[in-house]
Amino acid sequence: MERIEIFEKLNEIFVDVLDLDEVELTDATTADDIEEWDSLSHVQLVVAIEKAFGVKFTALEIMKWKNVGELVDSIAQKL
Amino acid sequence: MVVNSINFWLFFAAVVVPYFLCFRGQRGQNLWLLLASYVFYGWADWKILPLLVGVTAVFYGLGLAIARNNESNPRRASQLTTLGVLLGLGILFYFKYFGFFVQEFTALFASLGVPCGERTLNIVMPIGISFFTFKLMGYVIEVHRQTAVPTRDAVQFSLFIAFFPTILSGPIDRAATFLPQLQRRRRYNESDVSEGLKRVLWGLFLKTCIADVIAPWTTVVFGNYAHHNATTILVAAPLYLIQLYTDFCGFSEMAIGVARIMGLRVVENFQRPFFAKNVAEYWRRWHMSLTTWITDYVFMPLNVAFRDWGLWGLYAATLLNLIAIGVWHGANWTYFWFGVYHGLLLCIVTGLDKRRKRFEKAHHLKDNELYAWSRRLLTFLCFTFGSVLFQAASMGDFLGTIARLGQGFGPLYSEEFSSLVIYALPATCLMFLREWVAEYRRDIHFMHSPNIIVRLVSIALLISFIIYAGQLEGNSFIYFQF
Numbered sequence: 001m002e003r004i005e006i007f008e009k010l011n012e013i014f015v016d017v018l019d020l021d022e023v024e025l026t027d028a029t030t031a032d033d034i035e036e037w038d039s040l041s042h043v044q045l046v047v048a049i050e051k052a053f054g055v056k057f058t059a060l061e062i063m064k065w066k067n068v069g070e071l072v073d074s075i076a077q078k079l
Numbered sequence: 080m081v082v083n084s085i086n087f088w089l090f091f092a093a094v095v096v097p098y099f100l101c102f103r104g105q106r107g108q109n110l111w112l113l114l115a116s117y118v119f120y121g122w123a124d125w126k127i128l129p130l131l132v133g134v135t136a137v138f139y140g141l142g143l144a145i146a147r148n149n150e151s152n153p154r155r156a157s158q159l160t161t162l163g164v165l166l167g168l169g170i171l172f173y174f175k176y177f178g179f180f181v182q183e184f185t186a187l188f189a190s191l192g193v194p195c196g197e198r199t200l201n202i203v204m205p206i207g208i209s210f211f212t213f214k215l216m217g218y219v220i221e222v223h224r225q226t227a228v229p230t231r232d233a234v235q236f237s238l239f240i241a242f243f244p245t246i247l248s249g250p251i252d253r254a255a256t257f258l259p260q261l262q263r264r265r266r267y268n269e270s271d272v273s274e275g276l277k278r279v280l281w282g283l284f285l286k287t288c289i290a291d292v293i294a295p296w297t298t299v300v301f302g303n304y305a306h307h308n309a310t311t312i313l314v315a316a317p318l319y320l321i322q323l324y325t326d327f328c329g330f331s332e333m334a335i336g337v338a339r340i341m342g343l344r345v346v347e348n349f350q351r352p353f354f355a356k357n358v359a360e361y362w363r364r365w366h367m368s369l370t371t372w373i374t375d376y377v378f379m380p381l382n383v384a385f386r387d388w389g390l391w392g393l394y395a396a397t398l399l400n401l402i403a404i405g406v407w408h409g410a411n412w413t414y415f416w417f418g419v420y421h422g423l424l425l426c427i428v429t430g431l432d433k434r435r436k437r438f439e440k441a442h443h444l445k446d447n448e449l450y451a452w453s454r455r456l457l458t459f460l461c462f463t464f465g466s467v468l469f470q471a472a473s474m475g476d477f478l479g480t481i482a483r484l485g486q487g488f489g490p491l492y493s494e495e496f497s498s499l500v501i502y503a504l505p506a507t508c509l510m511f512l513r514e515w516v517a518e519y520r521r522d523i524h525f526m527h528s529p530n531i532i533v534r535l536v537s538i539a540l541l542i543s544f545i546i547y548a549g550q551l552e553g554n555s556f557i558y559f560q561f
Binding site for chain 1: 224225226359363374375378379380382383384386387389392393397429432433436
């Protein structure tokens with residue numbers, strides 16, 4: 001799967017889980033850029049991403065991501 | 080030596096002048112600040128100084144060992160990190176909770192008819208232990224997660240742990256943001272000194288004109304709750320929350336300001352919590368350095384581990400997270416139940432979050448100010464109730480205080496209440512005005528106005544208020560006991 005396809009799918013997941021009207025994720029996007037993305041919703045996002053892509057992340061992986069770009073790297077490595 | 084005392088400012092003057100004048104590089108400045116920090120800590124509790132130095136040395140070594148093994152031997156790196164966390168928790172447990180557990184088990188066995196003998200442990204809790212052990216544990220976790228680069232410079236690391244403005248009561252700084260600042264020379268900078276002094280002034284105002292004016296009255300009321308009626312308790316409860324906020328935020332402002340004068344930026348601790356619209360937001364604005372620490376290192380790992388349990392996993396992690404925040408304050412059942420209370424509130428807020436958003440959308444309430452202020456009031460009241468639990472010496476005292484609400488209303492306990500009305504009330508209004516401006520009207524400035532007259536008048540008025548209304552005896556801070 002191309003990175004661009006991963007981003008498209010992630011945009012849909014973020015809109016659905018965080019109840020947003022729309023979102024345009026980039027490599028540099030962080031939780032600071034999206035008001036609804038907090039520590040409570042973070043893991044809900046992870047669960048939705050794991051389900052949608054059919055992957056499983058380790059705890060250390062989840063806690064090391066600094067931005068969406070690193071999350072996309074993790075997904076791409078597992079596909 | 081509290082930051083609002085003359086002694087502290089004499090000490091600080093003796094530190095800061097050579098700090099800028101006598102050292103040509105970061106090494107000298109760091110060594111000088113470390114020496115000052117150990118003198119400062121030793122002044123408060125010299126017998127514990129060897130413990131502070133010893134654990135600092137152990138964690139310095141652990142950080143380097145973890146970094147060495149992160150890539151080559153991840154399993155060993157994990158083991159070393161676990162060792163560091165267990166060591167930090169062990170130190171905390173021994174000094175802070177061991178005596179409590181011995182007492183509770185002795186009482187439990189006695190109630191079961193097993194005599195254990197009366198034993199009292201005289202373990203002296205080192206001042207600031209909850210703050211520096213959290214810094215130490217945070218450091219090894221960050222190095223393991225590779226979100227912080229460990230330092231080879233022992234002086235830099237020791238200074239990060241013992242930095243005198245924050246060692247006694249926080250804010251709990253992170254290696255990733257603080258250590259890099261120690262790697263360059265700090266030059267005298269007029270804007271840093273000016274900003275630092277303004278933060279100190281505001282902190283002094285909060286502490287001396289609000290917290291220390293309210294404190295004598297609330298201490299008398301809650302210390303003798305059995306003699307007071309529902310009216311007095313209902314007035315004392317929100318006043319105590321304001322006292323707690325201004326006491327701790329006042330200290331944090333002064334600590335941040337003192338560091339800023341020396342060209343060092345310390346993490347923020349409060350962000351106008353009374354403007355929060357729900358308890359989750361309140362916790363994101365209150366004692367932020369502790370709540371983010373516990374969120375990153377307790378809540379997130381638990382939430383990730385429980386993620387396959389759905390919402391129940393989130394509730395379990397939330398509850399354990401808030402219990403951890405509660406018992407961090409000390410070994411007392413009141414802190415445990417304080418954590419449970421806030422954990423349950425947060426679970427309710429989380430559980431209703433989607434419904435609330437749908438309700439707000441359907442009724443166009445997102446920008447409705449009346450609705451926003453109703454939510455703020457409700458949040459304030461939830462925290463007011465929690466603060467009664469927080470201040471109680473025991474669960475018996477808490478239940479006794481709440482029971483007074485059923486004893487009927489009556490005249491307000493008025494002894495020394497007039498000083499609250501004359502001094503603390505206008506000061507509190509001023510605090511809310513400044514916070515309202517920061518929330519709603521960022522274009523209005525007082526002490527930071529580009530207009531020099533507005534700036535000088537604001538500063539002069541604040542100083543006059545402190546001189547006129549402030550309690551300037553150098554009273555201690557509530558959070559020093561933690």
